[in-house]
Amino acid sequence: MVQVLSPVPGTFYTQASPEEPVYKAAGDAVSVGDTVGLIEVMKTFIEVKAEVAGTFTEYLVESGGAVTAGQPLAEIEA
């Protein structure tokens, strides 16, 4: 199990916009470089990318939740 960590503090989102589907759902295949989340920091949006390939397990933070730098955001079964 590999955790995806937040690169910066900010607000975490599991989808690109409220109308879009979540980036990943449980059981989805993940490739290196896939976007798994979005962090809003000071009105700038930064995509969070997977650094390992595997199967998506779950998000560890609710969409819209505040996160700190280094906080685990999601888990991937590598």
Place this chain on the structure above:
Amino acid sequence: MAIKRLFIANRGEIAVRIIRAAKAMGVHTIQAYSEADADMLAVRLADEAVCIGPAQAALSYLNVEGMVAAAKAAHADAVHPGYGFLAENAGFVRALDAAGIIFVGPSADTIDAMGDKVSARQAAQAAGVPVVPGSKGRVETIDDAVDVAAKIGYPVMIKAAAGGGGKGIRIADTEAELRKMAPQAQAEAKASFGDGGLYLERAIQSPRHIEVQIMGDGTNAVHYFERECSLQRRRQKVWEEAGAECLDEATRAHLCDTAVALAKAVNYVGAGTLEYLYDSVTANFYFIEMNTRIQVEHPVTEMLTGTDLVQEMIHVAGGGKLRQRQSDIIRSGHAIEVRLNAEDPFLQFMPCPGQITGLRVPEGEGIRFDHFLYEGYQIPPFYDSLLGKLIVHGRDRQAAIDLLITALKGLEIEGVKTTKPLHLALAQDASVRSDDFHTQWLEPWLASGNLKPTPEITGGTS
């Protein structure tokens, strides 16, 4: 009724600025704050502070119902909105009206009228404020387009009458180009919007951004001259000046007088700014929009004219009449403001929230630093990256730029990356020093690698 209890519905440096103005007037201050802002400087400086919700702005600083309820519960008789957040939200003003609380700014109807681009353009035209010349309405045929273009002058911008945004916009420099491009634009408009109607407007290329500060009391209005804000990145101003050296006296007078005419025509109350595109080749200016609030860059105007604009807007909101006649307002010297943002200018301006581990603020005649920092302060990541504004005033533009360099070198913000190196580089750039730039200048300058981490601009630790 003079304001006695002022509720500040904003955060950051502008909240501190408003508290200082209110205290100088003997007004009791009540600061709103989100759960992420409990430690901010404005909370420490205010007489009272009220938590208005969680970190997310949508649930706190942008929550109309919650903000009005908090102001009411605090027995505020007025609310200052600052800039951004609810500052130009007519619904907020109407909710305050209903609660019997004064909004420090214009009426909801004025905000509605000036917030709509078409009605703002009509109001401007009616008051004699120049707007970008364009076709009266839709243009149906190519020959009509050529006739209109001959009247408004080339280059012309060809737009789809039905569309919005920038889609399908073409610029024709000559009649031959217009005759070639107009049919393409018609076909594209028909395909995209089911309507081949076109709209023509004079294309203002490489314009400067010039704006005029006005203040009204509902009957009378005055101007505090103009600002030059062409140095922009991603449509965000980074460096602002008062006045604009590129204007001659006749153009300046025309610009400022028509701005006052518009303010009087709409019975304007409070501080407002009319924004213009300025074509320095033809010396023509064109109204683009009006901002019905105090602006980030208001301090340069305060330094130029010696007026406290925030105090003046609180005074007129409380029913006071303007305390200065136009002839009392004198411009003196030259002022420059630079925005210190928590961003890394050497890493695509990546935001850098963090803790302020050290702070040294430059002091001296003609130097001012508006900010909300203190040693140990943790800058939250939820709001914009503006940390403070360094403002200098000198006897002329060259003296102001030289003082800016001295002041920047004396400013140390430790713990986070800031845009200080950008401003040091700009202040030493030949084009900036000779006032030779426009709104499309800074981004190509950055893209060409003009900002390098040399000792001259990174001498400090920030």
